[in-house]
Amino acid sequence: MNKPPLSVQLRRRSRRFRFLLSTLIVLGLVWLAGFVWYVESIPTTVDNPDQRTDAIVVLTGGSERLSEGRRLLARGLAKKLFISGVYRGVEVDELLSVGKSDPRLIACCVVLGHVAENTRGNAMETAVWVNEQGYKSLRIVTANYHMRRSLLEFKSLMPGVDIIANPVFPDTVRIEDWWRYPGSTALIASEFNKYLFAGLRNSILQWLPGGNHPSLQTPDASEPDQNDYSASNNKTG
Numbered sequence: 601m602n603k604p605p606l607s608v609q610l611r612r613r614s615r616r617f618r619f620l621l622s623t624l625i626v627l628g629l630v631w632l633a634g635f636v637w638y639v640e641s642i643p644t645t646v647d648n649p650d651q652r653t654d655a656i657v658v659l660t661g662g663s664e665r666l667s668e669g670r671r672l673l674a675r676g677l678a679k680k681l682f683i684s685g686v687y688r689g690v691e692v693d694e695l696l697s698v699g700k701s702d703p704r705l706i707a708c709c710v711v712l713g714h715v716a717e718n719t720r721g722n723a724m725e726t727a728v729w730v731n732e733q734g735y736k737s738l739r740i741v742t743a744n745y746h747m748r749r750s751l752l753e754f755k756s757l758m759p760g761v762d763i764i765a766n767p768v769f770p771d772t773v774r775i776e777d778w779w780r781y782p783g784s785t786a787l788i789a790s791e792f793n794k795y796l797f798a799g800l801r802n803s804i805l806q807w808l809p810g811g812n813h814p815s816l817q818t819p820d821a822s823e824p825d826q827n828d829y830s831a832s833n834n835k836t837g
Contacts, residue, residue, distance in 0.1 A: 638792045642775050643744050643767045653764060654735035655680040659722045659742040659750060660687070664768040669741050672766065673709060678739060680709050684725050685716035719746070720798070723753035730758060737762040744769050745788055749795040756802045 656678040658669035666683070673681040716725040730738065738758075742750050744767035754763055774784040 653737040653739045656739045658683045660685045682711045684713040684722040686712045727757040739764045741766045
């Protein structure tokens with residue numbers, strides 16, 4: 601078969617290149633619009649700061665989160681403080697320090713989860729614990745830029761649980777004028793990409809057999825291995 605003239609081949613290549621370039625530009629603009637929306641949606645205040653819940657859940661990742669969780673528990677806004685994704689390190693030592701917390705409050709009301717390694721893991725670990733306790737409401741404590749993805753993951757696994765967002769506001773992350781700070785811009789952009797991926801993954805899971813891990817939501821689900829979901833204090837109540 602004879603090849604078309606070189607001029608025809610070049611025109612075809614040019615059309616393909618223009619189509620590819622146009623597609624990339626459109627996708628880039630869509631991503632940019634979504635990113636701006638995401639930045640604008642980052643919470644700047646705490647809604648319902650005085651509403652009680654069954655438990656407070658802190659996602660490890662910063663001392664501000666632990667301090668806020670302790671403060672909320674001391675105010676009596678929940679019966680239990682569950683700290684998800686705990687590693688045996690500085691944060692835990694600081695949390696359990698008698699100088700920073702009432703040891704009686706720690707002994708009765710703080711539970712440490714040691715399984716989660718990421719936000720999805722935080723949601724799964726918490727969902728198992730919440731199901732065991734029979735709780736119906738939670739207050740989630742995490743960084744403001746991380747809150748939207750956290751709520752996405754938690755609500756996908758616990759649709760019947762009332763969840764209140766309680767963001768903390770790290771001084772090192774600039775939200776209002778993020779474009780002036782490359783570090784903040786990169787962090788928020790990374791979080792936005794993870795949010796998009798989590799939303800896509802959860803949508804796909806809904807179409808698969810078994811759905812989005814519904815066993816974590818059902819009262820008759822088999823109990824997990826307690827060695828996997830260990831805690832510093834696993835008393836119920």
